[in-house]
Each structure stands twice: as C-alpha cells, then as structure tokens.
Amino acid sequence: MAKAKAGAIETQDVAQEAAESRIYEVGYHIIPTVKEENLDAVVGKVRSIIEKAGGSFIAEGAPVAMKLSYPMSIRENERHTEYDHSFFGWLKFEAPAEAVLALEKALKADMQILRHIVFRTVREETRARLKLGTLREVRRTDTIKPVRRVEEVAAPVSEVDLDKALEELTTD
Amino acid sequence: MNILTQNDIQHIDYKDVDLLKQFINPHGRMMSRRRAELTSRQQRAVEAAVKRARFMGLLPYVQK
Numbered sequence: 001m002a003k004a005k006a007g008a009i010e011t012q013d014v015a016q017e018a019a020e021s022r023i024y025e026v027g028y029h030i031i032p033t034v035k036e037e038n039l040d041a042v043v044g045k046v047r048s049i050i051e052k053a054g055g056s057f058i059a060e061g062a063p064v065a066m067k068l069s070y071p072m073s074i075r076e077n078e079r080h081t082e083y084d085h086s087f088f089g090w091l092k093f094e095a096p097a098e099a100v101l102a103l104e105k106a107l108k109a110d111m112q113i114l115r116h117i118v119f120r121t122v123r124e125e126t127r128a129r130l131k132l133g134t135l136r137e138v139r140r141t142d143t144i145k146p147v148r149r150v151e152e153v154a155a156p157v158s159e160v161d162l163d164k165a166l167e168e169l170t171t172d
Numbered sequence: 173m174n175i176l177t178q179n180d181i182q183h184i185d186y187k188d189v190d191l192l193k194q195f196i197n198p199h200g201r202m203m204s205r206r207r208a209e210l211t212s213r214q215q216r217a218v219e220a221a222v223k224r225a226r227f228m229g230l231l232p233y234v235q236k
Contacts, residue, residue: 027187027228061187068229088228090187117228126183128191130175 021094023058025121026050026103029086029114030063031074039063039087042112046091049106055095058123063089074114086114092121174209176218184217186224192231196222200235 030042043063050057066088073082100118107116175194176184184191195208195218202222205215225231 027224029229069226069232070229072229086229088230115228117224119224122183124183126185128179128181128183128185128188130179130181130191 021055021096023092023094023121023123024100024118025090025092026107026116026118027088027090028063028107028116029068029072029088031112031114032065032083032085032087034087034112039089042110043089045110046103046107049103050091050093050095050099053095053099053102055093055099057091057093059092059125061090063087072114074111076111083114094123174214176210176214184214184221186221186228186230188221189225189230192218192222192225196231198235200232 026046028046030039034042039062047057064087066086068084068086071082071084072086073080075081104116104118107113107118175181175191181191186192195203195210197203202219205212208215208218210218222231226233
C-alpha cells in the first residue's frame with residue numbers, strides 16, 4: 001500500500017517536472033562542406049525544432065569556422081568521412097524536457113551536423129569575464145641580485161713563491 | 173587563491189577554452205585539485221566543462 005502510494009507521488013513529481021521548462025544549451029558542429037551562405041539554413045532547422053517543441057531562445061552563438069582538436073568521423077551513406085574542420089555554433093534555450101528528446105533525435109539524424117551536445121545549464125551568462133592580466137600571472141619571488149665578483153688582484157709573483165706553490169701541489 | 177575565486181567566476185563554460193587550458197597540463201590531462209588549488213565544487217565544475225570541451229573537439233583528449 002505504502003509502496004504504491006510512494007510510486008504515485010513519484011510519477012506525479014516526474015510529470016510535474018516534465019511539464020515545467022528548463023534551461024538547456026545545445027552546441028553543434030556543422031560539416032565544413034556546407035557553404036557559408038547555407039549555414040543559416042542549418043541553424044534555422046535546429047531553431048525550428050526547438051520552437052516547435054515549445055521552446056524559447058535565451059542566447060545564441062552563430063556558427064564560426066574552427067579547427068577541431070582531433071579528427072571526427074561521420075557516417076555518410078555507408079561510408080565514414082573524417083573532418084578536421086567545422087563550423088561551431090551554440091544555442092541557449094528554455095524548453096520542456098520532451099523538446100530535448102526531439103532535438104537530440106533530429107540532430108542525430110541530420111547528416112550536416114557532425115556532432116552535438118545538449119545539457120542543462122543556468123539562465124545567467126556562463127562565459128567567464130576575466131580581468132585582464134590575471135591569466136598566466138607569473139608569481140614573482142624576490143628578484144635575484146647579481147653578485148659582484150671580487151676582482152682578483154693581479155700582482156707580480158716572485159719566482160720563489162711560484163716554485164714553492166708548485167712544489168706544494170706536486171708533493172700532494 | 174585560484175583563478176576562479178580571483179575573478180569571481182561562478183559558472184564554468186565548456187566554450188571558454190582559454191580558461192580551461194589553465195587547468196590541464198601540456199599532455200591535455202587535468203591537473204590535480206591540489207595543484208590547481210580549486211575547491212571540490214570548482215574542481216567538479218571544471219571537470220565537467222573539460223569533458224564537454226573534449227567531446228566537442230575544443231580540447232584534445234591526448235596531446236603528444
């Protein structure tokens with residue numbers, strides 16, 4: 001009985017959580033063979049999926065050409081193609097949880113999307129604003145002062161002293 | 173004091189590659205928490221961001 005009750009509450013919670021909107025961010029790589037003038041069309045497709053599922057946009061980063069840290073491959077008509085460049089863009093949006101399922105499915109099926117990521121985030125701006133000069137700050141210790149060498153006194157040495165010194169060295 | 177506290181950074185974005193590079197070594201591996209001087213909460217946030225950045229090809233998994 002108690003178990004059934006707990007289960008009922010749980011499903012209610014799940015249903016309630018699903019109904020409310022959450023903040024998500026989607027990042028995507030568009031394959032480099034897409035021409036720059038056609039990028040808007042690809043982004044438009046992504047946007048329309050989110051809009052259709054009842055989402056609203058918060059922020060956007062337009063796709064920019066970038067070099068990937070490692071080559072990524074995508075299956076195109078039974079063949080794997082590797083890319084080391086892409087157009088990377090992102091979108092921050094608010095949408096119910098089901099919207100993400102639809103979005104993930106659509107992005108996976110899209111042959112022009114090389115790779116994508118969808119995750120939960122916060123409404124605030126997450127990009128770090130760094131104070132200039134704080135990055136790569138070198139910790140300074142006390143500066144090392146150059147030690148001045150004591151100049152050797154170049155005085156004339158007598159023959160006797162030199163012989164004595166040499167003898168001392170050789171006898172050792 | 174670490175960079176995050178110094179700059180009052182609350183959220184770590186996987187797209188901030190220059191910031192994340194402060195927490196990885198030349199081989200692309202993550203620094204230990206002790207070396208990075210991060211709090212455990214910060215270390216977990218950096219870890220998640222680095223992993224996302226790696227998956228999206230913004231950072232390498234391994235660097236020789």
